[in-house]
Amino acid sequence: MRASRPLPALALPLAAVLALSACGGDADADEQAGGGAAETVSFTWDRNVNAADEAADPELEETTVEVPKDPETIVVFDMASLDTIGALGGEVAGAPLDSVPGYLEKYLADDAFNVGTLFEADIIEVESQQPDLIIIGGRSAALYDDLSEIAPTVDLSLRGTYIETLERNATFLGEVLGAEEEAEAAIAEVTDGIEEAKAATADAGTGLGLMVSGGELSAMAPAGEDSDARGARGGLIYDAFGVEPVVEDIKAATHGEPVSFEFLLETNPDYLWVVDRDAATGEAGAQAAEAVLDNEIVRQTKAAQEDHIVYLDPVAWYVVFGGIDTTKIMIDDVLQIAG
Structure with missing residues (x-):
């Protein structure tokens, strides 16, 4: 009889142990199922x-x-x-x-x-x-x-160069999404594409990036290392895609950015690279860049006479610039001259 009396007393600790073990098992299962500390x-x-x-x-x-x-x-x-x-x-x-x-x-x-x-x-x-x-x-x-x-x-x-920013952001987002290999492949594809585009512009002579808005023209200039995002966006055609500026210091030559049609004839670049800002922003009733540039002065330029006025995708170059698909669009825009 005495030997059997301790059993009820032992039953409680044993039950507690079993309960704790079960809880521990549940916790392990939760952690394995993703219930642990988030990565x-x-x-x-x-x-x-x-x-x-x-x-x-x-x-x-x-x-x-x-x-x-x-x-x-x-x-x-x-x-x-x-x-x-x-x-x-x-x-x-x-x-x-x-x-x-x-x-x-x-x-x-x-x-x-x-x-x-x-x-x-x-x-x-x-x-x-x-x-x-x-x-x-x-x-x-x-x-x-x-x-x-x-x-x-x-x-x-955008921080640093266009390519540096693209690689940094794609690598980071690839880690976040668990798509590291996809990010690496995408970076390699657009990097190769940009190099192909730069090879095409290397033999294209001089160029001038031109923003058209409200019927007026603004010359785009290389951004330089210390430029803000706005300057970097305007300088992409030179900085990322290797176009040789028609004048050494475009900002100095234009006394800022706005330029006249006569400026296009005076500098006479081999190519005009045109962004229609109004089309990018959806400006209602705006005159298209192609119509703005269809005049007697522009028709005298080398770029017009040799059919070297390239109209760039306005949304890609002005609004979105910096994403994977968008960079592919930009590459295709530049490679128009290779055809």
């Missing part, structure tokens, strides 16, 4: 804390954000990032829908929600959707403070 990717950049004030001098602050891998809900304010995410097999849940070019709409979720504009976020809508990752860049860089309170937010604005 992240670090992203570091020099953030301009004065981005909201265009008149203020940039004040850079090194910022590091831990981004969850395989995020379920991605919000993007930067069209180049939407481009690259889609090109790598990802999908975007929220974006400024009115600003998404037609060729990138396929990378939006079927039930994609509108997050505002490229310049102003619909904070209430973004917060209600509980995103796992928010991406800003360029025009939307000033939104960082507000958006970073909702979810991990990174700024993928």
Whole structure:
């Protein structure tokens, strides 16, 4: 009898042990199923804390954000990032829908929600959707403070050269999406394409990048190493694609940017590389760049007489520049002269 009495007392500890073991097994199973600590990717950049004030001098602050891998809900304010995410097999849940070019709409979720504009976020809508990752860049860089309170937010604005930025952003997004091999292959493809385009421009003589808007002309100039994103965008035809500027210092020669039709005849480049800004921004009732340049003065230029006026895809070169698919469009634009 005495030997059997301890059994009830032992039963409680044994039950507790079994319960704890079961709990431990559940925890292990949860962790194996993805219930453990989420894996992240670090992203570091020099953030301009004065981005909201265009008149203020940039004040850079090194910022590091831990981004969850395989995020379920991605919000993007930067069209180049939407481009690259889609090109790598990802999908975007929220974006400024009115600003998404037609060729990138396929990378939006079927039930994609509108997050505002490229310049102003619909904070209430973004917060209600509980995103796992928010991406800003360029025009939307000033939104960082507000958006970073909702979810991990990174700024993928152009920094360094075009190629450096493209490689950095594609590599980072590839890590986030678990598409490292796809990112590596995409980078190799566009890098090879740019080299092919540069080989074509190397034998094309001189060129002038030209922005047409409101019936007026602006000469585009090489950006230089210290240029802002706007300057880098305008200088792409030279800096990324190797076109030889028709004059050594275009900014000095034009006393800024606006130029006359006579300037085209005076400098007489072998090629004119034209971006129709009004077409890029959807300006209602605007005169097309081709119509603006169809006049007696321009017809006297070497570029016009030799059919060397190249009209570049306005959305790719002015709005989106920086994504994988967009860079392929730009490469094809330049390679028109190789045909």
